[in-house]
Amino acid sequence: MEIVGSRRKNSSFSSADDAAVVSTIPLYRSAPELEVRLDDFELYAIHRLRVLKGISDGLSRGKKPNEMENLTKELWKVNMRNSEASEVANKDIISHYVLRLVYCREEELRKWFLSMETTLFRYRFQLETTDAQRALLKEFDLPYKAVSNAEYESVKEKLNQVVRSIGQPLSSADTIYYKVPFEQVPDLVATRRVFIFKGYAYVAMNQVVSLLMTQYRSHLSKALVLTNRKWTSMILEQEKDRLTPIVEALSTSYLGPDYSQPREYGEISLKDIDQVAKSSFPLCMRHLFEKLREDHHLKHGGRMQLGLFLKGVGLKLDDALAFWKAEFSRKVGAERFDKEYAYGIRHNYGKEGKRTDYTPYSCQKIISSTPGVGDHHGCPYRHFSEENLRAALDKMGVGNRAVQDVMDKVRNRHYQLACTLTFEAIHGASCDAGINHPNQYYNDSKNILESRVRATRMVDTLMYAEV
Incomplete structure (x- = not known):
């Protein structure tokens, strides 16, 4: 990733002061080696599913970005807390991998899970501190190099035109931009929120989540396909009496009211x-x-x-x-x-x-x-x-x-x-x-x-x- 900044001594992703900062968002790149009780296996998945379902409902009702951010914060607080502080991170990781099993098995299930998890990542990232965001950005290890301050000066006016058009404060001397191939940030391009020049989009620090979402979505999409292969070739049969019934039930579960029996209006003739x-x-x-x-x-x-x-x-x-x-x-x-x-x-x-x-x-x-x-x-x-x-x-x-x-x-x-x-x-x-x-x-x-x-x-x- 090429970083474009103005009059900055250090244009790297993180400084020495950031070294000790750790993001609370895992990237789920490898399954954890943890022992999980069967009850927790199902319960953690249900709790995370409530978060994803709440996000889905919010999007379907047309909630605005700031409303979605507040909604995600509240959903996460209510459903993903744990009586043991040390178990909060484990619950996050375990619940994600359980739902991978649940939603890997059909294309439509994969699409829904991929969309909701990516949206969850967006709002969790936005709720992080700036230092934690930079630490997470470094974890992605994106293969782009920094560009000179001279390039920033050459496009500064164009960047400010875009900023003005979307109602944001003008770029300051300390503003950091990232120069990336435009196809890496399709949502920003579609909504005309970035300046594009010679195939590159100039992405401000407060927009970098769009780039990370693309990377995160790509990784998770591939992981779901691989998980599906393991499920059909090994897990389905090996766990037919233990995990398989739980996984199959979770994929069709509805977490709202139970309408299996009429409650309000009794019989219909x-x-x-x-x-x-x-x-x-x-x-x-x-x-x-x-x-x-x-x-x-x-x-x-x-x-x-x-x-x-x-x-x-x-x-x-x-x-x-x-x-x-x-x-x-x-x-x-x-x-x-x-x-x-x-x-x-x-x-x-x-x-x-x-x-x-x-x-x-x-x-x-x-x-x-x-x-x-x-x-x-x-x-x-x-x-x-x-x-x-x-x-x-x-x-x-x-x-x-x-x-x-x-x-x-x-x-x-x-x-x-x-x-x-x-x-x-x-x-x-x-x-x-x-x-x-x-x-x-x-x-x-x-x-x-x-x-x-x-x-x-x-x-x-x-x-x-x-x-």
């Missing part, structure tokens, strides 16, 4: 299900419901996503069997339904196989799914074409202006925020917590609609009393 689908189902479930009514069939992914959602909103097992049989029988016949499909429905309700009481899918799981040809599950905000999404939103009654806002969020990959805006447009009410689960959408919708019914009844009662 078959005679009301069509009306409720129109008024209170989120788009992902409404689309599946309509496709089931239209085609009288759904593939496995669609059956799981819609079936567990219906279970969560209060559709009892007997009614679920009747509901699915009525549709599928029109396509495959009643006998084939009983032989091939009824088992899966009973299985979801914990009445077959391992007797597991399966939980409805969270937004995170639905967004990360990969529907194929003929599939209708997944997140419409992610998987629909723009034309199809606009048509679906129009059918739900979302106005033109709100549709534009939703599409803006979709283009920026804020799918949960797009769903939140849809909810607000349809119900005419704010959803400050954001949408994180389809069953949360349903419960919040029912809350609003039933409160309006109660208010209307109260008004009618008062008017009747006056008469």
